[in-house]
Amino acid sequence: MTPADFGRRFLLLAAVLLGCAATLVAQNEPAHHPMASAMIAADGKTQGPANVAAPHNEFVIRGATVLTGSHGAIQNGSVYVRNGKIVAVGESVNAPASASVIDARGKYVTPGIIDSHSHMALDGDVNELTNPVVPHMMMIDAFDYRDKALYHALAGGVTSALLLHGSGDMIGGQAVVIKLKYGRSRDEMLFPNAPRSIKFASGENPKRVFGSRNQLPSTRMGNFEVMRQALQEGREYMRDWDDYNTKVKNGDKNARPPRRDLRLEALADILRGNLLVQIHCYRSDEMLTEMAIAKEFGYKVRAFHHALEAYKVAPQLAAEGVGIATFSDWWGFKDEAKDAIPWNAVIAMRKGVKVAIKSDSDDFVRRLNQEAAKAIRYGGATEDEALQMITINPAWIMGIDDRTGSLDVGKDADIVIWNGPPLSSYALADKVFIDGDLYFDRSLPGFGLVQFHGTPGVGAATEGFPGDDHEEVH
């Protein structure tokens, strides 16, 4: 598909969606997702498409050490980009003479870094703590797209991120997937048609939040019973709608639709498999409990986040196809992080778990390459494996691995040029491209920003959020 085709399909899709929405209102058409909106596509499985104009760019990066993230390193390699997509990668590529050339001799090229656990750019609006189950809280509604944290992350080579709720609630709400196109409009920063994710949590944080008010849940027993209760409500809501839709399908003119309830709708969407389930927990027993609940209610867990004891139950995670998004070496900041070991990532990986290293921090998001490199030191990951922990593996956790996360033909041109080997203490991101457009260039005076004009942070609401578990240590 050429980029022009892509653009046309995009417009077509947008038109179809508008049409769907209209139909929905008019006929309560059950074939389309009842929450379909700018934020939820008609299939109910992805976040809505942003109105992004197809990028127009064409260049070739030459002479670099290209770390593809999927098929090893290419010495003296080239990457050819056209209209936002990678067109060719290899020792030599056939780029037309019209394509501009970026001389990257002595440099390293990697896919853009992906952070699968971030709370940046939310002005601290990460926990609606008035109820332990608030699956209908939409992160997009809090996304502060001018936050300077996005700039800092971009300068560290980050091109996509999953902005998640905090961990004070058992079910905190639905995340948003962004591209770090700092300087563009809010909607242009949304990752078009990325799968929807929802955040669960268990353990000390919900215990502390609700326990301190003498409310349920103040124990892990309470944690999981609250979960089961909520999912049961979702199951009954789904049944009521399924019954109604069956009646409509059978021509029952007297069928009355159940009340539309956003909270229950979101719970039902978990059970329908419309949401990637991202679960904050630390202890291995909680992972086993969460997987058992998922089995009981018939949904899949996509990934455990933090997952500091994943190394203890890695075979069980691998068997269920559950990934982890973990810290490289954080430990001891709370009791449930006491058994954290820096070998967690590599042990889990060797036992078949897909492993991402994530930041959960406006600080660490700036140097995820160093955090991934620790997997080489602690357990002997290869450079490829370490790089995958911050590229294709987090992309998988977010369900965007067919679109980004490696340097492969047809993927989005989300690319970082580094001044040296990226998996080290010394690497600096020289240039960061997203969809083939340059967003950060270290050599520029001022802020090094290409698309952003002004002062990062001015006009933004937020002063930053330290991460859902970092506030306890900093």
Place this chain on the structure above:
Amino acid sequence: MNCRTAELPNCRIESNRKPGWRSACFALALLVCATPLLAQEQAANAGAPIAIRGGKVMTITHGTIPNGVVVMENGKITAAGPAASTPVPANARVIDATGMTVYPGIIDAESHLGLQEIGSDQMTSDLAEPSDEIMPHMHVYDAFHAETELIPVTRLNGITNAVVAPAEADTLPGQDSFIQLAGRDRDEMILVRDIALPVNVSGQQRRGGGGAGGGGGPRFPSTRMGVASQLRQTLLDAQDYMRRAANPQAAAGSDQAGEGQRAHGGSGGGGFHRDLKMEALIPYLRGERPVILSAQTSNEVLTAMSIAREFNLKVVLNHMERADDILDTIAAYKVPVIVGSIWTLPETGDRYDAEYRLPAELVKRGVKIAFASYSDTHNARNLPYAAGYSVAYGLPYEEAMKALTINPAEMFGVADKLGSLDPGKTANVVIANGDPLDVKTDVKHVFIAGREIPLVNRQTELRDEYWPKK
């Protein structure tokens, strides 16, 4: 033996009764595993000299030797030089360090090691006494917990010494201790009980004010003005106390003592009263020991330095993060600086790398710098990487190594014993399989006071238990 706490049988029994069983097991596991191992190792190492041969030796004070030899005996370094000219004693245990890097143990210029176990659990923390801003008579050595698990974790990355400081909550939170990260007990680990006095003027000492609404917190001092005037008054009182303490009879007989003096060892009638709070400040007023002056921003640095100069304090500037407009002024102070943390997030209006460049900018101006883990105590093992990233932003490599070794040793007055590979110094020596500042590098041997530290801790025990079996 298996040291995983959950498998100790008496822990299981305890688990049914006491909420604190995990901690109890933890302590027990430490007693069972860590201490005897260390003791055995120490016994085995006593006596024969140890020679490290074939490695790249970073002496810090006299350059880097591509193929060097380091010899230690009886806890001291006895030789460090090129292989060609440095004999290996015939009875030495020889360690082949070919392809490795040999360097002096890293010194963390400010940490809370031994004052904190589980970050979120107040009961495991002894960080500060916020009931009063002026608490110089608090001593870290009274709280230092030698058996903390953080120390075995930290030393496995080559950090052998640390300044342990109370938290920054008070203007004068108490006195720092200087430790080595190994030893039979607390008394062997604490090398200097009162090594320095933190003086904090970083805004965090304001009580409930923070400047919002023009100050107005419920309690003095709620503004920076309050913090500064309280500090000045305290130092004046201490000077006064020092004079009268020098001549207690005269002081007791004097009738000139006013209200403040009665409160601080003056004559409220009767004999001279010792005041521990005032007494604690005397060595610092005499310039015998350094004050560690924490000030993060330009205005705080200027205020803090003017007070320090009024009282002729021996200053190490600390926590300096956002003072890039007065770097030349800071250089002119001719005082050393503990910098950062460089991981502090930049302010609005700053380029993304404003903090990262600070170490290089200071060193360019001739300022002696050191690095510290500060309140990030559990991650103190990552201290070398802050230095590494500073190198990426222009800090010369040799200066980065000095900032982790000889510079903090000099700042705290222990450079005669620590901070470099020089004969006569304490044998704190690290061998790593690469560049110590790079995150990929693995530390292979750690010697503290000439004794090899077993590369085990609770984390390695867990690793070994769950490591994939072939």
